[in-house]
Amino acid sequence: MAGAVQLLVDSDLDTVALVARAVRAICSDRLSEEDLDAIELSLVEATTNVIKHGYNGRSGETLKIGVALHSDRVVIEVVDTAPPMDAAQLEQAGEERFDFDETNIESLPEGGMGLALIRMNMDEVEYVAQKRQNRLRMTKMFAKPSTS
Amino acid sequence: MINHEVREGVLVARVEEKRVDAARAPDFKTELTRLIEDGHQQVVLDLSKVEFVDSSGLGAIVATLKRIGPRGSLAVAGATGAVERLFKLTRMDKVFPLHEDVDAAVRRMAG
Structure with missing residues:
Protein backbone atom coordinates (compact mmCIF):
# COMPACT_ATOMS: atom_id res chain seq x y z
CA MET A 1 0.00 0.00 0.00
CA ALA A 2 1.52 3.31 -1.06
CA GLY A 3 0.79 6.56 0.73
CA ALA A 4 2.13 9.25 2.96
CA VAL A 5 1.51 10.20 6.57
CA GLN A 6 2.65 13.17 8.63
CA LEU A 7 2.90 13.22 12.39
CA LEU A 8 3.27 16.31 14.57
CA VAL A 9 5.36 15.52 17.60
CA ASP A 10 6.08 17.43 20.83
CA SER A 11 9.77 18.00 21.58
CA ASP A 12 9.66 15.67 24.56
CA LEU A 13 11.89 12.60 24.86
CA ASP A 14 8.99 10.65 26.33
CA THR A 15 7.08 10.93 23.04
CA VAL A 16 9.89 9.41 20.97
CA ALA A 17 8.81 5.87 21.82
CA LEU A 18 5.25 6.64 20.68
CA VAL A 19 6.48 7.99 17.36
CA ALA A 20 8.69 4.95 16.90
CA ARG A 21 5.76 2.64 17.51
CA ALA A 22 3.53 4.54 15.07
CA VAL A 23 6.09 4.61 12.25
CA ARG A 24 6.94 0.95 12.78
CA ALA A 25 3.25 0.09 12.41
CA ILE A 26 2.92 2.21 9.25
CA CYS A 27 5.88 0.42 7.63
CA SER A 28 5.16 -3.07 8.93
CA ASP A 29 3.46 -4.48 5.81
CA ARG A 30 6.40 -3.95 3.54
CA LEU A 31 9.53 -4.52 5.56
CA SER A 32 11.29 -7.36 7.32
CA GLU A 33 11.74 -7.25 11.10
CA GLU A 34 15.40 -6.39 10.57
CA ASP A 35 14.56 -3.46 8.30
CA LEU A 36 11.87 -2.28 10.72
CA ASP A 37 14.48 -2.35 13.50
CA ALA A 38 16.83 -0.29 11.32
CA ILE A 39 14.14 2.29 10.59
CA GLU A 40 13.03 2.49 14.22
CA LEU A 41 16.58 3.03 15.47
CA SER A 42 17.29 5.68 12.81
CA LEU A 43 14.07 7.54 13.54
CA VAL A 44 14.68 7.44 17.30
CA GLU A 45 18.26 8.68 16.90
CA ALA A 46 17.20 11.48 14.53
CA THR A 47 14.29 12.62 16.69
CA THR A 48 16.32 12.45 19.89
CA ASN A 49 19.12 14.51 18.29
CA VAL A 50 16.69 17.27 17.36
CA ILE A 51 15.13 17.38 20.84
CA LYS A 52 18.40 17.17 22.77
CA HIS A 53 20.70 19.23 20.58
CA GLY A 54 18.45 21.27 18.26
CA TYR A 55 15.94 22.36 20.88
CA ASN A 56 18.39 21.89 23.78
CA GLY A 57 15.93 19.64 25.57
CA ARG A 58 13.26 22.33 25.52
CA SER A 59 9.68 21.07 25.49
CA GLY A 60 6.86 22.95 23.77
CA GLU A 61 8.49 22.83 20.34
CA THR A 62 7.22 20.76 17.44
CA LEU A 63 8.80 18.29 15.07
CA LYS A 64 7.17 17.01 11.94
CA ILE A 65 7.73 13.39 10.98
CA GLY A 66 6.83 12.35 7.45
CA VAL A 67 6.55 8.77 6.30
CA ALA A 68 6.10 8.07 2.58
CA LEU A 69 5.69 4.54 1.32
CA HIS A 70 6.64 4.08 -2.34
CA SER A 71 6.67 0.93 -4.44
CA ASP A 72 10.35 0.26 -3.79
CA ARG A 73 11.26 2.33 -0.71
CA VAL A 74 10.14 4.12 2.39
CA VAL A 75 11.20 7.71 2.94
CA ILE A 76 11.19 9.13 6.45
CA GLU A 77 11.64 12.83 7.08
CA VAL A 78 12.29 14.60 10.36
CA VAL A 79 11.58 18.32 10.04
CA ASP A 80 12.36 20.84 12.76
CA THR A 81 12.73 24.60 13.22
CA ALA A 82 15.69 24.48 15.60
CA PRO A 83 19.08 26.01 14.76
CA PRO A 84 20.55 23.66 12.11
CA MET A 85 23.27 21.16 12.79
CA ASP A 86 26.56 21.34 10.93
CA ALA A 87 25.95 19.24 7.80
CA ALA A 88 29.60 18.12 7.88
CA GLN A 89 28.81 16.16 11.05
CA LEU A 90 26.48 13.95 9.07
CA GLU A 91 28.89 13.59 6.16
CA GLN A 92 31.66 12.50 8.49
CA ALA A 93 29.49 10.07 10.45
CA GLY A 94 29.90 6.41 9.65
CA GLU A 95 31.01 3.05 10.87
CA GLU A 96 34.48 4.45 11.69
CA ARG A 97 32.80 5.73 14.87
CA PHE A 98 32.93 2.15 16.09
CA ASP A 99 36.49 1.48 15.04
CA PHE A 100 37.62 1.56 18.66
CA ASP A 101 40.23 -0.48 20.48
CA GLU A 102 38.06 -2.90 22.42
CA THR A 103 40.89 -3.69 24.83
CA ASN A 104 41.06 -0.04 25.95
CA ILE A 105 37.77 0.61 27.67
CA GLU A 106 38.50 4.29 28.23
CA SER A 107 38.52 4.72 24.44
CA LEU A 108 34.97 3.41 24.01
CA PRO A 109 32.35 5.91 22.85
CA GLU A 110 29.56 6.90 25.26
CA GLY A 111 27.91 9.38 22.92
CA GLY A 112 28.06 10.88 19.45
CA MET A 113 26.88 7.62 17.91
CA GLY A 114 23.45 8.66 16.62
CA LEU A 115 24.37 10.03 13.19
CA ALA A 116 26.69 7.10 12.51
CA LEU A 117 23.90 4.67 13.35
CA ILE A 118 21.53 6.48 11.02
CA ARG A 119 24.04 6.33 8.17
CA MET A 120 24.69 2.64 8.81
CA ASN A 121 21.02 1.69 9.00
CA MET A 122 19.54 3.63 6.09
CA ASP A 123 20.34 3.47 2.36
CA GLU A 124 20.30 7.23 1.78
CA VAL A 125 20.53 10.09 4.25
CA GLU A 126 20.22 13.71 3.23
CA TYR A 127 20.14 16.87 5.36
CA VAL A 128 18.85 20.17 4.11
CA ALA A 129 18.92 23.27 6.30
CA GLN A 130 16.68 25.96 4.87
CA LYS A 131 15.89 29.39 6.17
CA ARG A 132 13.26 28.40 8.67
CA GLN A 133 13.43 24.66 8.84
CA ASN A 134 15.76 21.68 8.70
CA ARG A 135 14.90 18.46 6.98
CA LEU A 136 16.61 15.12 7.53
CA ARG A 137 15.49 12.69 4.85
CA MET A 138 16.21 8.99 5.36
CA THR A 139 15.46 6.38 2.72
CA LYS A 140 15.28 2.63 3.08
CA MET A 141 14.94 0.49 -0.04
CA PHE A 142 12.75 -2.58 0.17
CA ALA A 143 14.68 -5.80 -0.13
CA LYS A 144 14.28 -7.23 -3.63
CA PRO A 145 12.18 -10.38 -3.70
CA SER A 146 14.23 -13.48 -4.25
CA THR A 147 14.36 -14.45 -7.92
CA SER A 148 15.22 -18.08 -7.32
CA MET B 1 13.78 -0.20 36.41
CA ILE B 2 16.43 -2.74 37.45
CA ASN B 3 16.12 -5.77 39.74
CA HIS B 4 19.24 -7.45 41.01
CA GLU B 5 20.56 -10.51 42.77
CA VAL B 6 23.98 -11.96 43.46
CA ARG B 7 24.69 -15.44 42.09
CA GLU B 8 28.00 -17.19 42.71
CA GLY B 9 29.55 -13.82 43.49
CA VAL B 10 28.29 -12.31 40.24
CA LEU B 11 25.92 -9.35 40.29
CA VAL B 12 22.96 -10.06 37.99
CA ALA B 13 21.09 -6.88 37.02
CA ARG B 14 17.81 -7.52 35.25
CA VAL B 15 16.39 -4.60 33.29
CA GLU B 16 12.61 -4.49 33.66
CA GLU B 17 11.97 -1.89 30.94
CA LYS B 18 11.05 -2.74 27.36
CA ARG B 19 12.94 0.28 26.05
CA VAL B 20 16.18 1.87 27.15
CA ASP B 21 16.23 5.10 25.16
CA ALA B 22 17.22 8.72 25.73
CA ALA B 23 14.20 9.29 27.98
CA ARG B 24 15.22 6.49 30.33
CA ALA B 25 19.01 6.31 29.93
CA PRO B 26 19.83 8.81 32.71
CA ASP B 27 17.82 6.88 35.36
CA PHE B 28 19.10 3.60 33.97
CA LYS B 29 22.70 4.78 34.33
CA THR B 30 22.09 6.09 37.85
CA GLU B 31 20.56 2.80 39.00
CA LEU B 32 23.30 0.69 37.46
CA THR B 33 26.01 2.92 38.93
CA ARG B 34 24.48 2.64 42.39
CA LEU B 35 24.48 -1.16 42.10
CA ILE B 36 28.13 -1.46 41.09
CA GLU B 37 29.26 1.04 43.70
CA ASP B 38 28.58 -1.69 46.24
CA GLY B 39 31.86 -3.09 44.95
CA HIS B 40 30.81 -5.68 42.40
CA GLN B 41 33.31 -6.21 39.63
CA GLN B 42 31.63 -9.12 37.88
CA VAL B 43 28.32 -8.01 36.44
CA VAL B 44 25.78 -9.65 34.16
CA LEU B 45 23.27 -7.32 32.57
CA ASP B 46 20.12 -9.28 31.76
CA LEU B 47 18.42 -7.68 28.75
CA SER B 48 15.96 -10.48 28.04
CA LYS B 49 12.95 -8.23 28.68
CA VAL B 50 14.34 -5.34 26.65
CA GLU B 51 13.09 -4.90 23.10
CA PHE B 52 14.85 -1.69 22.13
CA VAL B 53 18.07 0.10 23.05
CA ASP B 54 19.27 3.30 21.37
CA SER B 55 22.69 4.97 21.44
CA SER B 56 21.85 6.68 24.75
CA GLY B 57 21.15 3.31 26.38
CA LEU B 58 24.28 1.83 24.87
CA GLY B 59 26.29 4.83 26.09
CA ALA B 60 24.98 4.24 29.62
CA ILE B 61 26.13 0.62 29.47
CA VAL B 62 29.59 1.72 28.27
CA ALA B 63 29.76 4.29 31.07
CA THR B 64 28.95 1.54 33.56
CA LEU B 65 31.80 -0.60 32.26
CA LYS B 66 34.19 2.32 32.65
CA ARG B 67 32.98 2.75 36.22
CA ILE B 68 33.57 -0.93 36.97
CA GLY B 69 37.10 -0.47 35.69
CA PRO B 70 39.58 -2.59 33.74
CA ARG B 71 39.80 -5.26 36.45
CA GLY B 72 36.11 -6.11 36.29
CA SER B 73 33.82 -7.26 33.56
CA LEU B 74 30.33 -6.68 32.30
CA LEU B 89 26.49 -3.34 14.49
CA THR B 90 28.47 -1.11 16.86
CA ARG B 91 31.07 -3.86 17.54
CA MET B 92 30.14 -3.60 21.21
CA ASP B 93 29.72 -7.40 21.21
CA LYS B 94 33.56 -7.40 21.25
CA VAL B 95 33.44 -5.45 24.51
CA PHE B 96 30.42 -7.02 26.18
CA PRO B 97 30.31 -10.79 25.72
CA LEU B 98 26.76 -11.76 24.66
CA HIS B 99 25.31 -14.83 26.35
CA GLU B 100 22.09 -16.60 25.57
CA ASP B 101 20.82 -16.37 29.12
CA VAL B 102 21.82 -15.47 32.67
CA ASP B 103 22.73 -19.07 33.57
CA ALA B 104 25.29 -19.24 30.77
CA ALA B 105 26.71 -15.82 31.60
CA VAL B 106 27.07 -16.55 35.33
CA ARG B 107 28.59 -19.95 34.63
CA ARG B 108 31.18 -18.37 32.36
CA MET B 109 31.99 -15.56 34.75
CA ALA B 110 32.03 -17.54 37.98
CA GLY B 111 33.94 -20.41 36.40
Whole structure:
Protein backbone atom coordinates (compact mmCIF):
# COMPACT_ATOMS: atom_id res chain seq x y z
CA MET A 1 0.00 0.00 0.00
CA ALA A 2 1.52 3.31 -1.06
CA GLY A 3 0.79 6.56 0.73
CA ALA A 4 2.13 9.25 2.96
CA VAL A 5 1.51 10.20 6.57
CA GLN A 6 2.65 13.17 8.63
CA LEU A 7 2.90 13.22 12.39
CA LEU A 8 3.27 16.31 14.57
CA VAL A 9 5.36 15.52 17.60
CA ASP A 10 6.08 17.43 20.83
CA SER A 11 9.77 18.00 21.58
CA ASP A 12 9.66 15.67 24.56
CA LEU A 13 11.89 12.60 24.86
CA ASP A 14 8.99 10.65 26.33
CA THR A 15 7.08 10.93 23.04
CA VAL A 16 9.89 9.41 20.97
CA ALA A 17 8.81 5.87 21.82
CA LEU A 18 5.25 6.64 20.68
CA VAL A 19 6.48 7.99 17.36
CA ALA A 20 8.69 4.95 16.90
CA ARG A 21 5.76 2.64 17.51
CA ALA A 22 3.53 4.54 15.07
CA VAL A 23 6.09 4.61 12.25
CA ARG A 24 6.94 0.95 12.78
CA ALA A 25 3.25 0.09 12.41
CA ILE A 26 2.92 2.21 9.25
CA CYS A 27 5.88 0.42 7.63
CA SER A 28 5.16 -3.07 8.93
CA ASP A 29 3.46 -4.48 5.81
CA ARG A 30 6.40 -3.95 3.54
CA LEU A 31 9.53 -4.52 5.56
CA SER A 32 11.29 -7.36 7.32
CA GLU A 33 11.74 -7.25 11.10
CA GLU A 34 15.40 -6.39 10.57
CA ASP A 35 14.56 -3.46 8.30
CA LEU A 36 11.87 -2.28 10.72
CA ASP A 37 14.48 -2.35 13.50
CA ALA A 38 16.83 -0.29 11.32
CA ILE A 39 14.14 2.29 10.59
CA GLU A 40 13.03 2.49 14.22
CA LEU A 41 16.58 3.03 15.47
CA SER A 42 17.29 5.68 12.81
CA LEU A 43 14.07 7.54 13.54
CA VAL A 44 14.68 7.44 17.30
CA GLU A 45 18.26 8.68 16.90
CA ALA A 46 17.20 11.48 14.53
CA THR A 47 14.29 12.62 16.69
CA THR A 48 16.32 12.45 19.89
CA ASN A 49 19.12 14.51 18.29
CA VAL A 50 16.69 17.27 17.36
CA ILE A 51 15.13 17.38 20.84
CA LYS A 52 18.40 17.17 22.77
CA HIS A 53 20.70 19.23 20.58
CA GLY A 54 18.45 21.27 18.26
CA TYR A 55 15.94 22.36 20.88
CA ASN A 56 18.39 21.89 23.78
CA GLY A 57 15.93 19.64 25.57
CA ARG A 58 13.26 22.33 25.52
CA SER A 59 9.68 21.07 25.49
CA GLY A 60 6.86 22.95 23.77
CA GLU A 61 8.49 22.83 20.34
CA THR A 62 7.22 20.76 17.44
CA LEU A 63 8.80 18.29 15.07
CA LYS A 64 7.17 17.01 11.94
CA ILE A 65 7.73 13.39 10.98
CA GLY A 66 6.83 12.35 7.45
CA VAL A 67 6.55 8.77 6.30
CA ALA A 68 6.10 8.07 2.58
CA LEU A 69 5.69 4.54 1.32
CA HIS A 70 6.64 4.08 -2.34
CA SER A 71 6.67 0.93 -4.44
CA ASP A 72 10.35 0.26 -3.79
CA ARG A 73 11.26 2.33 -0.71
CA VAL A 74 10.14 4.12 2.39
CA VAL A 75 11.20 7.71 2.94
CA ILE A 76 11.19 9.13 6.45
CA GLU A 77 11.64 12.83 7.08
CA VAL A 78 12.29 14.60 10.36
CA VAL A 79 11.58 18.32 10.04
CA ASP A 80 12.36 20.84 12.76
CA THR A 81 12.73 24.60 13.22
CA ALA A 82 15.69 24.48 15.60
CA PRO A 83 19.08 26.01 14.76
CA PRO A 84 20.55 23.66 12.11
CA MET A 85 23.27 21.16 12.79
CA ASP A 86 26.56 21.34 10.93
CA ALA A 87 25.95 19.24 7.80
CA ALA A 88 29.60 18.12 7.88
CA GLN A 89 28.81 16.16 11.05
CA LEU A 90 26.48 13.95 9.07
CA GLU A 91 28.89 13.59 6.16
CA GLN A 92 31.66 12.50 8.49
CA ALA A 93 29.49 10.07 10.45
CA GLY A 94 29.90 6.41 9.65
CA GLU A 95 31.01 3.05 10.87
CA GLU A 96 34.48 4.45 11.69
CA ARG A 97 32.80 5.73 14.87
CA PHE A 98 32.93 2.15 16.09
CA ASP A 99 36.49 1.48 15.04
CA PHE A 100 37.62 1.56 18.66
CA ASP A 101 40.23 -0.48 20.48
CA GLU A 102 38.06 -2.90 22.42
CA THR A 103 40.89 -3.69 24.83
CA ASN A 104 41.06 -0.04 25.95
CA ILE A 105 37.77 0.61 27.67
CA GLU A 106 38.50 4.29 28.23
CA SER A 107 38.52 4.72 24.44
CA LEU A 108 34.97 3.41 24.01
CA PRO A 109 32.35 5.91 22.85
CA GLU A 110 29.56 6.90 25.26
CA GLY A 111 27.91 9.38 22.92
CA GLY A 112 28.06 10.88 19.45
CA MET A 113 26.88 7.62 17.91
CA GLY A 114 23.45 8.66 16.62
CA LEU A 115 24.37 10.03 13.19
CA ALA A 116 26.69 7.10 12.51
CA LEU A 117 23.90 4.67 13.35
CA ILE A 118 21.53 6.48 11.02
CA ARG A 119 24.04 6.33 8.17
CA MET A 120 24.69 2.64 8.81
CA ASN A 121 21.02 1.69 9.00
CA MET A 122 19.54 3.63 6.09
CA ASP A 123 20.34 3.47 2.36
CA GLU A 124 20.30 7.23 1.78
CA VAL A 125 20.53 10.09 4.25
CA GLU A 126 20.22 13.71 3.23
CA TYR A 127 20.14 16.87 5.36
CA VAL A 128 18.85 20.17 4.11
CA ALA A 129 18.92 23.27 6.30
CA GLN A 130 16.68 25.96 4.87
CA LYS A 131 15.89 29.39 6.17
CA ARG A 132 13.26 28.40 8.67
CA GLN A 133 13.43 24.66 8.84
CA ASN A 134 15.76 21.68 8.70
CA ARG A 135 14.90 18.46 6.98
CA LEU A 136 16.61 15.12 7.53
CA ARG A 137 15.49 12.69 4.85
CA MET A 138 16.21 8.99 5.36
CA THR A 139 15.46 6.38 2.72
CA LYS A 140 15.28 2.63 3.08
CA MET A 141 14.94 0.49 -0.04
CA PHE A 142 12.75 -2.58 0.17
CA ALA A 143 14.68 -5.80 -0.13
CA LYS A 144 14.28 -7.23 -3.63
CA PRO A 145 12.18 -10.38 -3.70
CA SER A 146 14.23 -13.48 -4.25
CA THR A 147 14.36 -14.45 -7.92
CA SER A 148 15.22 -18.08 -7.32
CA MET B 1 13.78 -0.20 36.41
CA ILE B 2 16.43 -2.74 37.45
CA ASN B 3 16.12 -5.77 39.74
CA HIS B 4 19.24 -7.45 41.01
CA GLU B 5 20.56 -10.51 42.77
CA VAL B 6 23.98 -11.96 43.46
CA ARG B 7 24.69 -15.44 42.09
CA GLU B 8 28.00 -17.19 42.71
CA GLY B 9 29.55 -13.82 43.49
CA VAL B 10 28.29 -12.31 40.24
CA LEU B 11 25.92 -9.35 40.29
CA VAL B 12 22.96 -10.06 37.99
CA ALA B 13 21.09 -6.88 37.02
CA ARG B 14 17.81 -7.52 35.25
CA VAL B 15 16.39 -4.60 33.29
CA GLU B 16 12.61 -4.49 33.66
CA GLU B 17 11.97 -1.89 30.94
CA LYS B 18 11.05 -2.74 27.36
CA ARG B 19 12.94 0.28 26.05
CA VAL B 20 16.18 1.87 27.15
CA ASP B 21 16.23 5.10 25.16
CA ALA B 22 17.22 8.72 25.73
CA ALA B 23 14.20 9.29 27.98
CA ARG B 24 15.22 6.49 30.33
CA ALA B 25 19.01 6.31 29.93
CA PRO B 26 19.83 8.81 32.71
CA ASP B 27 17.82 6.88 35.36
CA PHE B 28 19.10 3.60 33.97
CA LYS B 29 22.70 4.78 34.33
CA THR B 30 22.09 6.09 37.85
CA GLU B 31 20.56 2.80 39.00
CA LEU B 32 23.30 0.69 37.46
CA THR B 33 26.01 2.92 38.93
CA ARG B 34 24.48 2.64 42.39
CA LEU B 35 24.48 -1.16 42.10
CA ILE B 36 28.13 -1.46 41.09
CA GLU B 37 29.26 1.04 43.70
CA ASP B 38 28.58 -1.69 46.24
CA GLY B 39 31.86 -3.09 44.95
CA HIS B 40 30.81 -5.68 42.40
CA GLN B 41 33.31 -6.21 39.63
CA GLN B 42 31.63 -9.12 37.88
CA VAL B 43 28.32 -8.01 36.44
CA VAL B 44 25.78 -9.65 34.16
CA LEU B 45 23.27 -7.32 32.57
CA ASP B 46 20.12 -9.28 31.76
CA LEU B 47 18.42 -7.68 28.75
CA SER B 48 15.96 -10.48 28.04
CA LYS B 49 12.95 -8.23 28.68
CA VAL B 50 14.34 -5.34 26.65
CA GLU B 51 13.09 -4.90 23.10
CA PHE B 52 14.85 -1.69 22.13
CA VAL B 53 18.07 0.10 23.05
CA ASP B 54 19.27 3.30 21.37
CA SER B 55 22.69 4.97 21.44
CA SER B 56 21.85 6.68 24.75
CA GLY B 57 21.15 3.31 26.38
CA LEU B 58 24.28 1.83 24.87
CA GLY B 59 26.29 4.83 26.09
CA ALA B 60 24.98 4.24 29.62
CA ILE B 61 26.13 0.62 29.47
CA VAL B 62 29.59 1.72 28.27
CA ALA B 63 29.76 4.29 31.07
CA THR B 64 28.95 1.54 33.56
CA LEU B 65 31.80 -0.60 32.26
CA LYS B 66 34.19 2.32 32.65
CA ARG B 67 32.98 2.75 36.22
CA ILE B 68 33.57 -0.93 36.97
CA GLY B 69 37.10 -0.47 35.69
CA PRO B 70 39.58 -2.59 33.74
CA ARG B 71 39.80 -5.26 36.45
CA GLY B 72 36.11 -6.11 36.29
CA SER B 73 33.82 -7.26 33.56
CA LEU B 74 30.33 -6.68 32.30
CA ALA B 75 28.60 -9.34 30.23
CA VAL B 76 25.19 -9.20 28.57
CA ALA B 77 22.60 -11.95 28.75
CA GLY B 78 19.41 -12.49 26.77
CA ALA B 79 19.89 -9.83 24.10
CA THR B 80 17.78 -10.69 21.05
CA GLY B 81 16.38 -8.97 17.96
CA ALA B 82 17.08 -5.26 17.67
CA VAL B 83 19.10 -5.22 20.90
CA GLU B 84 21.48 -7.96 19.81
CA ARG B 85 21.74 -6.32 16.42
CA LEU B 86 22.77 -2.98 17.95
CA PHE B 87 25.59 -4.62 19.90
CA LYS B 88 26.89 -6.34 16.79
CA LEU B 89 26.49 -3.34 14.49
CA THR B 90 28.47 -1.11 16.86
CA ARG B 91 31.07 -3.86 17.54
CA MET B 92 30.14 -3.60 21.21
CA ASP B 93 29.72 -7.40 21.21
CA LYS B 94 33.56 -7.40 21.25
CA VAL B 95 33.44 -5.45 24.51
CA PHE B 96 30.42 -7.02 26.18
CA PRO B 97 30.31 -10.79 25.72
CA LEU B 98 26.76 -11.76 24.66
CA HIS B 99 25.31 -14.83 26.35
CA GLU B 100 22.09 -16.60 25.57
CA ASP B 101 20.82 -16.37 29.12
CA VAL B 102 21.82 -15.47 32.67
CA ASP B 103 22.73 -19.07 33.57
CA ALA B 104 25.29 -19.24 30.77
CA ALA B 105 26.71 -15.82 31.60
CA VAL B 106 27.07 -16.55 35.33
CA ARG B 107 28.59 -19.95 34.63
CA ARG B 108 31.18 -18.37 32.36
CA MET B 109 31.99 -15.56 34.75
CA ALA B 110 32.03 -17.54 37.98
CA GLY B 111 33.94 -20.41 36.40
